[in-house]
Amino acid sequence: METTGFSPAKGDRVIEIAVARVDASGRIEDEYATLINPEGRDTGPVFVHGISNGAVRNAPLFADVAGDVLARLEGAVVVAHNAVFEERFLAAELSRAGISVASLPALCSLWLGQQTFDTPNHKLATLAREAGIPLVDAHAALGDVRAVGRLLPMMLDRHGAPLVYGCRPGNGMAAAHRRGATPVTRAVELRKGTDGWMASLLARLPMSTGEVDDAAAEVYLEALAEVLADGKLVGEEAKLLARAAGSAGMGAAQVAALNERFLETMRDVALADDVLTAAELRQLTKASTLLGVPDYFDDLTPTSLSAAEATRPLIEAPRGAGVPLASEPAGGDGASTVTAPGASTATIDAHTAPAKPRAVRRCGHCRQPGHYRSTCPALN
Numbered sequence: 001m002e003t004t005g006f007s008p009a010k011g012d013r014v015i016e017i018a019v020a021r022v023d024a025s026g027r028i029e030d031e032y033a034t035l036i037n038p039e040g041r042d043t044g045p046v047f048v049h050g051i052s053n054g055a056v057r058n059a060p061l062f063a064d065v066a067g068d069v070l071a072r073l074e075g076a077v078v079v080a081h082n083a084v085f086e087e088r089f090l091a092a093e094l095s096r097a098g099i100s101v102a103s104l105p106a107l108c109s110l111w112l113g114q115q116t117f118d119t120p121n122h123k124l125a126t127l128a129r130e131a132g133i134p135l136v137d138a139h140a141a142l143g144d145v146r147a148v149g150r151l152l153p154m155m156l157d158r159h160g161a162p163l164v165y166g167c168r169p170g171n172g173m174a175a176a177h178r179r180g181a182t183p184v185t186r187a188v189e190l191r192k193g194t195d196g197w198m199a200s201l202l203a204r205l206p207m208s209t210g211e212v213d214d215a216a217a218e219v220y221l222e223a224l225a226e227v228l229a230d231g232k233l234v235g236e237e238a239k240l241l242a243r244a245a246g247s248a249g250m251g252a253a254q255v256a257a258l259n260e261r262f263l264e265t266m267r268d269v270a271l272a273d274d275v276l277t278a279a280e281l282r283q284l285t286k287a288s289t290l291l292g293v294p295d296y297f298d299d300l301t302p303t304s305l306s307a308a309e310a311t312r313p314l315i316e317a318p319r320g321a322g323v324p325l326a327s328e329p330a331g332g333d334g335a336s337t338v339t340a341p342g343a344s345t346a347t348i349d350a351h352t353a354p355a356k357p358r359a360v361r362r363c364g365h366c367r368q369p370g371h372y373r374s375t376c377p378a379l380n
Contacts, residue, residue: 001014001017001018001086002017002139002141003089004041004044005045008088008093009088013038013093014038014062014093015043016036016051016140017033017036017062017065017141018031018034019032020032020145020149021072021076022152025153026150026153028146028207030072033145034059034184035056035185037059038056039061050139056184060184063098066097066177068180070173074173075170077104077165077169078104078105079107080107081108081109081148082108083107083110087106101173105167109127109148110124112152112155113155115155116159124147127151133150137204140188143204180210182210182248183249184246184249185209185246185250186204187200187205187242187245189204190239196289196290196292197233197234197235198238198259198291201238201255203252205245205251206251207252208252208254211254212254216247216248216250219244219248220258223240224259224262227240227241228287228290231286259293262291263287266284267300276301276303277303280302281301281302
């Protein structure tokens, strides 16, 4: 959790919560994360948690997501770093929402770290560093949860002795409480690294959330078209995309699916005349690389050009042709610019007459027709 302060008794509130279900080996099976509207309470030390008042303005109330949180605590031992702190805030928020829950078995990873790690202190960041676990988004609830999940098997192995709890895991806790409120997610501490900005964004979102409505999807796709219009993706643009995704409650799976929809629209525009020039293929590949799937268009090859056809003039594409392809200087094998939706006209490279048969769309991973990368059986 991230909170406005240290004392729920003095009115401090939860402003972000994350829960992950992990198996015995520490593998994450499910994740949930959302900002929480503290109902008028100032978010407190922004320099610590990075959560401003504006960031939580449209976030759900704790009561709206209590069912989602409790559903993930069903049948489980709750593990938290400094569990007493987390327990106090969770109990206060549940009480404020009028929800009564029996005692749950809990394990404090701070206590367990003290038993199993010889470090100067036993803060989560210190333990993660000692264990070689990256914690690039410390003080984000989801980042902390993931670090605890990865540390847990190591600490349990070092501890060796069985742990005994004074109560059984809870069951049926979420049945009477509404679930499915739209979360507000966030991706923090973005870094380009070796994998690129989009990979960093996806890695910091929860694995998956609910279905994205059409309006939210359109906002994200329009933002994506805008930031990729120059064939680049820089840090501030990645943050803009993160805000668009987070405000719509998207997880990594939802963002990846919209990225694929964007790339498929680019494919449709490029192949609308049954011609694919080398310049267009470079533009497609550039876009897919920026979105973290550099081999997405590996099934495509440029159309062969005859000398006579290469002298044909450029033609005007239909209005509102689709998403942008970053332009290249004319010359050589020709270049094109396709405008974003709403633009009046665009020119495309039409140096050749249509070549038949049309390119068969194939999965960018296994190269087989009939599906795309996001649904490839080899990756799912």
